[in-house]
Amino acid sequence: MSGDTSILLEIRGRVQGIGFRPVAFRLANELHLRGWVRNDPAGAEIALHGPPAAITRFRQELPRRLPAIAALETIVEKTPPANWPDGFEIRTSASADGPRVAGILPDLATCPECLRDILDPQNRRHRYPFTNCTHCGPRYSMITALPYDRANTTMREFVMCPACAAEYHDPLDRRFHAQPNACPACGPQLEWTAPDGRPLAQRDAALLAAVEALRAGKIVAVKGIGGFHLMVPAHDNAAVQRLRQRKRREEKPFAVMFPSLDAIRAVCNVTAEEQAWLESPAAPIVLLKKRANAEELAKDIAPGLPWMGAMLPYTPLHHLLMRELMFPVVATSGNLTDEPICIDKQEALARLGTIADFFLLHNRPIVRPMDDSVLALCDEEPIMMRRGRGLAPYSLPLPQAADGWVAAGAQMKSTLAVTAGGQAVMSPHIGDLEHEGAARLWADTVADVTGLHGLRPTAAWVDAHPEYASTRQALAWGVPTQAWQHHHAHIAACMAENHLSGPALGIAWDGTGLGTDGTIWGGEFLDCEGRDFRRVAWLRPFPLVGGDQAAREPRRVAWSVWRACELPGLPPGCTAQESAVFDGMLRAGVNVALSSSAGRLFDAVASLLGVCQIMSHEGQSAMRLEALAGDMPATPYPFKLEAGVLDWRPIITAMVQGAEEPALAAARFHETLVAMMVAVAKNVGRADVCLSGGCFQNRRLLAGACRQLRAAGFRVWRHREIPPNDAGICLGQAALAAG
Ligand SMILES: [Zn+2]
Ligand SMILES: [Zn+2]
Structure with a gap:
């Protein structure tokens, strides 16, 4: 028809596996448009031919019709083709070279319609445990390759029965091109x-x-x-x-x-x-x-x-x-x-x-x-503690990144990121790489995520700790590498999530990370801009006696801070005999590391207040201290800030000599840490303050820091999508490499 126009749209974002093509098909038919829709390795392509008003209408209406899980990140107009079909078609997926970056969907919880199906005695899927549709069901857990088609999933071995096949091919059905579509007659059992x-x-x-x-x-x-x-x-x-x-x-x-x-x-x-x-x-x-x-x-x-x-x-x-x-x-x-x-x-x-x-x-x-x-909520926003099923993989735009970078992450709560098509794609939770099984899974995940996107590692960004299993494995690939300091990467992740380039004051508080001076950091204030940082303040270092054992036994840290305060007698949780052994180790300097870790200071206080002497799992003492403090109102203990060193000795001395209720002491300890952050922020004078590191999984600490830093006039940035713990490190490494 004269006056008709043509358009070819290249769509990027989360468009595969959510019923995108059926929605486009139905809409195009309603508007009597000719053309096609198909998945391509990086998203989807829509070609439209018809009256300009109908095409405009299509573009306005499409986003409104898509399920909430869809995300149209970019839509680029390409040169339209010359030949058009008579109607509108759903075409088979295009395969092409180049990185496959179509937003891979996480697994989706059962939708209300599918729940109705399995509870309805008249429905052919009554009580069928593998019911799903384009709005719900397995995705990432069953995808073997891209693009997302049944042949590239573990459902390929189940041949659809005639009834399922009819749904699958009916553009008006909720299960149109639902790749895991199944029923009692043909699906898993x-x-x-x-x-x-x-x-x-x-x-x-x-x-x-x-x-x-x-x-x-x-x-x-x-x-x-x-x-x-x-x-x-x-x-x-x-x-x-x-x-x-x-x-x-x-x-x-x-x-x-x-x-x-x-x-x-x-x-x-x-x-x-x-x-x-x-x-x-x-x-x-x-x-x-x-x-x-x-x-x-x-x-x-x-x-x-x-x-x-x-x-x-x-x-x-x-x-x-x-x-x-x-x-x-x-x-x-x-x-x-x-x-x-x-x-x-x-x-x-x-x-x-x-x-x-x-x-x-x-x-x-x-x-x-x-x-x-x-996850947990703090001030109505999530603290992601672990992104796994339903929330992984997860990607964040990183336009300057080249394809195939592998950001190796850290050691505990390990995750890794691969860059593809200007995105950093973060893997699901892998685990603690000290364990052989998790270290193997880390290597499998590198192969898996790069392979899914049609890439091989082109560079490796690692933690500066040479003994981390992620660092060791990545350095063996023979690709260009660079190591990033642990806490710098934490803050870089927070800045990337919040689209900041600095300058900003980063408060990176966690249990452990190798510092540039060879000591164990973890109570750090870093002045960050671009790829650079300057350590501007830190917690007064204390010795950890017994190396790794000190990280599991809060009583050892309590002993150390007790000594540093020159308090009389012995701290609780430690015998005279043990104290003599620790003294000997300290004098000889054997198996003793110096640490400025906020996480370890939590351990010391948990031990002194009698809530945890030996931890059965990572983070236990801090959790118990947060629980003990509850939301009891409290005033800070005294502390000193001199030449960037935050001296916690007045806290410990006041706590031991005050002999207050443990709950009140725990609350006062939290308030003191917040007051320390405000004091340093005022000294440094940056308008933007970023909070990262495992300590900010503590809701009282996070909420208190946000509130009081804001009250003091700072813009405060925290994590919402990215875990504050070491699972966020990989994003920081990739962001630093991207500059
Ligand atoms: Zn469903
Ligand atoms: Zn069937």
Whole structure:
């Protein structure tokens, strides 16, 4: 028709795997436009031919029709082709050279429509645990290659039945091009087995057997979307204790899956923001404040803590299980403590066979392990503690980055980032690389993430610590490398997340990181601009006696600060004999490291206040101190700031001599740390202050620092999307390399 125009749009962002093409197809048909839509390796392409008004209308309407999870980052107009089909078509994916950077979707929690399907006795998917659609279901855990098509997922081995195929090819159906589409006739199935793998029941009978076993207090390993959970009834303390013994996890809190939001509300306070996260497609574990009647739950779930990790069912399997049970279950990662989560049947039987009494399995393979994500809210914004299932992979624009950079991350709570198409793509949580299994997973993740994007490592950005497994492995590749100081990378991550280039004062507080002077840093104030930093203030260094052991035994740090304050007698948690040994080590300088770590100062205070002498897991003392302080109002202790050195000795002396209630002392300690930050910020005089490092997972510290720094006139920047702990380091390394 005369007056018709043509347009070719290249779309970048999160457009694959969310029903983008069906939405475009339906809209184009409504507007009688000719052309096509197809996925390409970097996103999608739409070609339109028709009246200009209809094309304008299409471009206005398209974003409104897409599900909330979609993100149109850039839309570029290209030269349109000369030939047009008669109508509008969905074409097969284009393959091309160059990096594949289409925003890969994380796994999405079951949508309300699919939940209705599995609960409706008339529906052909009634009680089918693998129901999904273009709005929900597995994504990252089953993708083997890009572009996102069924042939490139672990669903390729399931041939769709005629009914599923009809949905898949019907542009008006919610399951149009839903790559994991399946039903009881053609899709994956459940199996119930003994710990030796002997099959005991199939399909719905398997589900009902799991329900019976959980009712009887058994430990059941359940294969989910990104790996296995170990489940026990949350009200059965004997079962919880048995799980702790077998899993060798003494006190680290367990997460709990609840049948409903009301069931969570019965034992925890839930704010509007917390509810929104619990019910989001990411469905993470959210740390919630326990209510007084949380005693209905086993006391050993989160011992000594006033909060607990709660989540809602996020797959049809979990929904069906929880609806039968109608009580909450502990749902902890299926692994031995600190190992990566199991994903494979044989591996799970081998590794979990001594822990679980039974296995609830299914035959949809999982490509890569994905732990549940964990977050807490502070001032109504998230503190990401772990980005895993539902929140990974995650990418942030880094336009100056070349393709194939690998930012290796650190050692604890390891993640890594790969740059592709001007984005830094951050991997899911990998684990603590001290453990061989996690170090192997780190190497697998490098191959996986670079491979998915069609890249090979072209450069490696590493932590300055030469002994980190990430550093050692990356340096062996023979590509250009550069090491970045740990705390500098923390602040760079915070600046990148908040789009700052500096100058800014970075407050990087955590447990440990190698400093440029060879000592252990962790209570650092860094004046940052571009790629450079200057250490402008720090906590007064103290000796750690016994190296790594000091990081696990708060009483050793307490001994050290006690000595530094020249207090009489001995600190609690340490005998005269031990004290003599520590003295000897200190005099000889054997196995003694100097540290300015804020995390270790938390340890010292936790020991002095009697809440933690030996830690069973990383961060335990700081968590207990935060819990002890609660929201009790308090005034700061005295401290000194001289030539950039923050002297904490007046704090310790006042605390020991004051002999106040431990809760009040803990609250005053938090307030003092905040006052220290304000004092340094005023001295340095930068308008922007960035907060990063594991200590800022402490909600009282983070909220207090934000409030008081703002009250003093500073612009304060914190993390919301990126974890403040070492999982954020990889982004900082990539951002520093990009300049
Ligand atoms: Zn759905
Ligand atoms: Zn089917």
